[in-house]
Amino acid sequence: MTTFTFQRVPASIVCFSLSSSAPWLNEEFANVWLAYAASESLDVVVPALLQQLGLSAATVKRSLLFVFSDKVDSDTHAVRALIRTADTNFDTTLRVYPAARLPEWTAGQDGNVVLDQHLRRCSARDPFALPGPAQGQDFYGLERLITELRNAGGEQPMLLHGMRSSGKTSVALRVSELRRRANWIVTDRVVGRVDGARRALGEIIDVVSRAVGHVAVTFNNPGAPSADEAVATLKTCSAKIPSGYVGVFVVVDEMDDLVPRGLSASASVKARELNELCLVVREAAASLRIQCVFVGLASDIATVDRFDGDEEQNGNPLFNKCITRRIEALTPDEARRFLVDVASSVGVAWNDAAVDRVASVTGGHPFLLRSLASRTLRCARDRDVAVARLEVDDVELAEQRDLEAPGPSGRYFESLLSRVGPTGEAIVYQLLDAPKKQADVRRELQRTLSAEHFARFTKATGETQALRVVVRDSQGSLDLFAPMFRTWLNEYR
Numbered sequence: 001m002t003t004f005t006f007q008r009v010p011a012s013i014v015c016f017s018l019s020s021s022a023p024w025l026n027e028e029f030a031n032v033w034l035a036y037a038a039s040e041s042l043d044v045v046v047p048a049l050l051q052q053l054g055l056s057a058a059t060v061k062r063s064l065l066f067v068f069s070d071k072v073d074s075d076t077h078a079v080r081a082l083i084r085t086a087d088t089n090f091d092t093t094l095r096v097y098p099a100a101r102l103p104e105w106t107a108g109q110d111g112n113v114v115l116d117q118h119l120r121r122c123s124a125r126d127p128f129a130l131p132g133p134a135q136g137q138d139f140y141g142l143e144r145l146i147t148e149l150r151n152a153g154g155e156q157p158m159l160l161h162g163m164r165s166s167g168k169t170s171v172a173l174r175v176s177e178l179r180r181r182a183n184w185i186v187t188d189r190v191v192g193r194v195d196g197a198r199r200a201l202g203e204i205i206d207v208v209s210r211a212v213g214h215v216a217v218t219f220n221n222p223g224a225p226s227a228d229e230a231v232a233t234l235k236t237c238s239a240k241i242p243s244g245y246v247g248v249f250v251v252v253d254e255m256d257d258l259v260p261r262g263l264s265a266s267a268s269v270k271a272r273e274l275n276e277l278c279l280v281v282r283e284a285a286a287s288l289r290i291q292c293v294f295v296g297l298a299s300d301i302a303t304v305d306r307f308d309g310d311e312e313q314n315g316n317p318l319f320n321k322c323i324t325r326r327i328e329a330l331t332p333d334e335a336r337r338f339l340v341d342v343a344s345s346v347g348v349a350w351n352d353a354a355v356d357r358v359a360s361v362t363g364g365h366p367f368l369l370r371s372l373a374s375r376t377l378r379c380a381r382d383r384d385v386a387v388a389r390l391e392v393d394d395v396e397l398a399e400q401r402d403l404e405a406p407g408p409s410g411r412y413f414e415s416l417l418s419r420v421g422p423t424g425e426a427i428v429y430q431l432l433d434a435p436k437k438q439a440d441v442r443r444e445l446q447r448t449l450s451a452e453h454f455a456r457f458t459k460a461t462g463e464t465q466a467l468r469v470v471v472r473d474s475q476g477s478l479d480l481f482a483p484m485f486r487t488w489l490n491e492y493r
Contacts, residue, residue: 127345128374139174140341141334142167145325149293150178152323154247157281158293159318162327163468164412165367168295171327172251175293179249185241187211190252197273198224200252201280205233208248208290212240227276231283238288247289255296255318278321294318329364329468329481339373347388348377354392361399363482371409372484375402399484403492413488416469423453423460428469428480432489435479 139146149158149171160168173189180186187207190200202223209215215237219225225233241248284290318324330338339355358376362368375398380387383394402409417425426449430441438461446454461478464470473479480486 125346126374126377127342128370128377139167139170140338141330142171142327145327146171146174146178149175149323149325154184154249154289154291155286157278157285157291157322159322159324160293160295160327161297161324163329163365163367164297165370166327166329167366168297168327169251169253172253172293172295176249176251179246182246183244184246184249185211187248187250190250191254196224196270197277198226201225201230201277204250204252204281204292205230205237207250208234208237211248212237212242215240227280230280234280234284234288234290238284238290241289247291250290250292251295252292253295255294274318278318282321294322330366330369331364332359335359335362335364335369338369342373343377343390348380348390349388350390351392354390354395357392357395361483361487363484365482367412368409368482368484371412372398372402375399375407399487403484403488409484410488410492413485413493416467416485419467420464420469421456421460423449423456424464424469426453427457427460427464427478429489431470431478431480432486435473435475435477437477441478 152158160172162168176186187210190203190207198221202219202225205217205225209217215233217233219229237248281290281292285292336355336359339358340350343350354376358369358372362372372395376390376394377387379398379401380390380394401407404410417428420428423445426445427441430436430444441461442457445457449457461470465472465478468481469485470478471481480489
């Protein structure tokens with residue numbers, strides 16, 4: 001191992017490399033770093049540093065750079081902006097800590113020993129952190145849904161929606177692969193984050209056209225066809241599907257910006273365009289052998305008009321014109337199987353009470369499961385780099401760190417609350433201590449809310465359930481969706 005240590009104001013730099021030689025880790029590197037760090041924010045320092053020294057992310061990806069800076073007031077395990085500006089491998093090679101943390105690394109210990117321990121922790125694989133959609137055996141709790149969609153006909157478009165990181169895109173891409181094996185043409189994926197449904201329809205036509213052999217496309221409004229123009233072009237595309245193929249399959253991901261919000265004029269335009277898109281893709285599936293599957297967060301797809309008992313009445317045309325499937329939380333048994341199987345892939349086991357606690361406090365929510373399990377593994381490796389068993393103490397420490405700002409679970413909970421509005425948030429806080437009957441919540445909020453906000457009670461109750469922020473327990477009472485959410489509301493918000 002090659003180790004260089006430089007201490008300057010305003011930062012201290014510790015660099016070391018996995019390779020036997022790293023000649024660029026020298027005083028020039030330190031001085032250039034410090035020149036930028038003195039005047040620039042950390043998220044722009046590294047790209048500029050690499051450019052000035054003539055280095056690439058690939059050059060340094062087998063090295064680790066530890067920075068102790070007086071500009072950092074809390075632990076930051078990676079500067080996320082690097083993901084956008086450099087090779088993603090480089091994001092894993094930078095750690096930024098407060099300057100006050102430097103003595104912890106060196107006090108009473110040989111510096112190289114401390115660095116070696118940090119190196120082993122940072123380079124150890126985290127099996128709970130998926131770099132992208134699930135592959136292979138990672139479809140925990142989703143196998144039946146995949147089979148169902150694989151066997152579904154191609155005569156209707158599909159809609160997959162659910163919670164964050166619940167496997168929506170993974171399922172859609174898996175169904176795409178199964179369609180491909182069944183002699184369907186699978187197009188490039190369309191990302192729906194565009195300016196309106198007509199733009200999304202234009203992108204669907206573009207990928208379909210390229211998949212069947214570049215059909216000439218001309219629209220009055222380039223890139224944003226009318227419904228008639230779209231249907232006419234898709235008919236031409238359908239006629240060019242080669243013999244032997246069943247049809248064309250298109251995944252339309254991230255539907256967020258296509259769904260109208262509120263009652264403004266722009267929302268009305270979005271609603272009309274989304275309805276046109278749905279009519280076009282329904283006709284394309286029914287008669288043109290072109291099937292789309294739409295993917296989106298429940299919080300972005302759901303526009304609930306009312307909620308009567310357990311029946312969700314949705315005003316979004318996607319729900320009325322597609323085969324619709326919602327991906328729910330894992331059952332306790334599925335969650336335990338996921339945690340045990342994934343940890344075993346790196347030779348780590350769970351204490352029974354520890355795995356039960358993670359499955360319980362997360363409510364089986366896939367994003368919370370992965371986040372808390374990943375943090376638990378990191379906490380365990382902090383006490384023992386070669387840890388072989390995860391304990392309850394590791395889970396409790398990880399839960400605390402995951403909820404503290406800016407922990408990923410805490411940020412997620414904040415984003416959920418931001419979507420339910422004032423009345424929905426008041427409903428959530430009524431459930432802070434324990435589940436309650438809906439009538440009891442209504443009675444209390446009628447007493448405490450303004451008339452304007454209380455008028456939205458029924459709609460807000462439906463929306464919080466549609467978003468799965470609030471669920472109904474086995475007794476029919478309203479409850480928060482995960483114990484971790486309750487802990488965060490009580491102790492960290």
